[in-house]
Amino acid sequence: MRRPGAPYRRTVLTRSSAASSSADRRHFDTVVRVTALVVGLTFTVPGWLVLWRALRSDRAIADLWSELVPPFWRTVQLATMVSVSAAVIGTGLAWLLVRTDLPGRRLWRLLLVLPLGLPSFVGAAAFIAGNAPGGVIYEVLDLIGVTPPRRLRGLGVSWIVLTAFTYPYVLLPVSARLLALRPSLDESARLLGRGPVATFVEVTLPQLRAAIIGGSLLVYLYCVSEFGAVQLLGYDTLTRVVFSTRQFDRATSFGAAAVLLVLAIGVVSLERWQRGDAAVDTRSARSTVPPTRLGWGAIPATLACVAVAVVGLVTPVSSLATWAQRGIADGRVDLGDLVEPAWNTAFVAALTAVAAVAVVVPVGIATTRLRSRIGDVAAGSVVVGFALPGLVIALALAIVTLNTPFLNPLYQSTALLVFAYVVHFGSQALASVEQSLRAVPERLRESSRLLDDRPVRRIVHVDLPLMRPGLLAGAGLVLLATVKELPATLLLAPTGFGTLATEVWSSYEDGFYAEAGAAALALIVVSGVLTWLLVLRRSALVADRPAG
């Protein structure tokens, strides 16, 4: 247990206690490695099935490849552009929200996370609906004297829309990292006369590098597996091949999914290599530095937040509200119908968030503390699960449980549904979990080892409190991904189990816009409430520094 003010000094140990402690430690390390391996292997199940099915194809690989090359490059192009812009926006906003005296930052911390809670198909539909007379985009462009474009389609618009829906993947982990970062270096830089911007770029940014790259990787994989939004925006990617061939040319469909898998493995390896061991400064964990005073800079800073919120939140929400309001006005929409799906959504999302964080912690310990090769492979397996479209994961898990006698009872159970979510979204917890493990100072761990030789107790009393911001950020990302998940929910949930996302889809699909709008707004409310209750309220992100 940590004693405040206890000196971090190596004490001389008696031989016997040193021996038993190091045996305990080896035992603990082995358990971690084995657990990480099992977790990693479990996450690869859908991937193996995809490869196996793809290899059964009787189509020549060269022939298949030539069909896949153009959408492959389009996918890479979009994913690269969106990850770069999301990295810039997410990092910039994180700094504004955590390190400055930006007015209303507590509210912004919640609002600017919410675009992640909107399913992309309805988000994109609501976004482009804003480009009609009376819509936000149309009226704003008209107001500033720009003729609204006739069509919002193609790479440019897909880039903007996906950036607006994914930057929170960078914002959340970078905010968590900023909170856990030792401020003294910043202070020194400031004392040496560096301005806030120079301090940020030269001192803070290098320490955020791993969090930024980790978040951008999630954005990249999101774009790779995205289907609904890019389809609606008329931009053709690899997922279109997966979907359009899924019925009558299944080998090609699984082949295209296998290409997604290989692309993801490549990007994940690149990220792991790029990030290296990134020995982050971990000597302190709580920021007590007074926030940077923005002064007049608060105006452009606020405008930046407003601009991001307008694209990612205000535009889609105003379209959804228009749809919903028509139905509520004439009584077609009964909000009471949304209570059960809302409860189901909150229940599975919270369960998944907790499960995902718990499952990836051993993997994180293996990669960060044990620097284990097994850990790296397990981490790669966890991350790749995000690159496969949810439909592919759902079908793969259906095939596996249906054909394995002892797993058969799990088919279409809540347990399998949560498992599918965890496989799909575990990666979103992993980056934050790894960050938070790095945030526990090595010397603090050493001294705690001397005071208490029970590893589990040490984890609970020493590690967990320090890891809290990162764990909560990871849980938050998983939560927001799960609330809007659709394809796995449709196929794997117990029959008759509806969530808000399935409500949105089912109403939208056949043009019941009023109901779709109401359910989508309910989804944003549930996302907001859950993010607040389970994540923001419990982390320093909202509690804020007393000095702030």
Next chain:
Amino acid sequence: MRTRLFLSAVTVSGVTLAACGGDDGETVTIYSGRTENLIQPILDDFSDETGIDVEVRYGGSADLALLIEEEAAAGDAKADVFLSQSPGSIELLDQNGRLGELPASTLDLVPDNLRDTDGRWIGFSGRQRVLVYNQDLVDPAELPTSVFELTEPRWQGRIGLAPGNGSFQDFVTAMRATEGDDAVAEWLSGLNDNGAESYPNNNAIVAAVGRGEVDAGLVNHYYNFRFLAEDGSHPGRNHLFDTDDPGAVLIITGAGVVEGTDKPDEAAQLIEFLLGSSGQQYFAEETFEYPLANGEQPAGDVPVVEFGEIGAIDYDQLGGGLEGTRTLITDAGFEG
């Protein structure tokens, strides 16, 4: 906390399993590609009338067909009835031997051309292919009588279609049967050369027409009725091609009983209910569709049309079926 949550997950799944496991023959499980808004009320009526409970899994027709395929391949069919929005998905299951034979008394409820040739699935409602147009942007006098006119220069850059969507592909498949592959290939490349825009589905096309993003689009007739019901100021209107034109084909929804179900009687009873008078009137009046059972009439707003050589298409006789259709669509330069 973690343990408790985990336990509650196990409890919930246990309860669900128990609910599914009740093998008293009183619950029919339906996999429905038709969405809840368009079918749940009539399924509730069925339960009220017969005392047979229904459990419904909603999803896309193609995805549910894949799921039934995997369940059946594993010898563990969960669904008793499949309701498909498009003939393509249910025909796929039929070709793979996953559907049971329907009783002759059920099949006789509709004309021959509105059911599967070997009697394993049956149409229960119909949507007609139409041209939806924006009445502020298109002069009704210039509206085409045939779908073939859309490759003419005056429609340059004005048309939206959904090359990857089931009902568009079903329509192209029907067109291949009547016009031949060469004519269809030529028409599709003509459309692409003419700058036709691709959308994911009917819904997106009607929305795009409403916004004026395209002037007109090839869709099922039903969607524009929904848009008008949502928003009276929506400027989209349906235009019918001539009745003998391939562009005016009727796309039927299909119902079938999954092979190996232990409730074939209840399943057939459900399908007969959908084709009975109250079922058919529901589709006519509540979902603006065409009833298919002999002697039933569409609702007032829906134009009465004569259905000629249309209905269930014999995919076996079209080399490659829907796969061939998709090849034609992609060869024409669309992203099918």
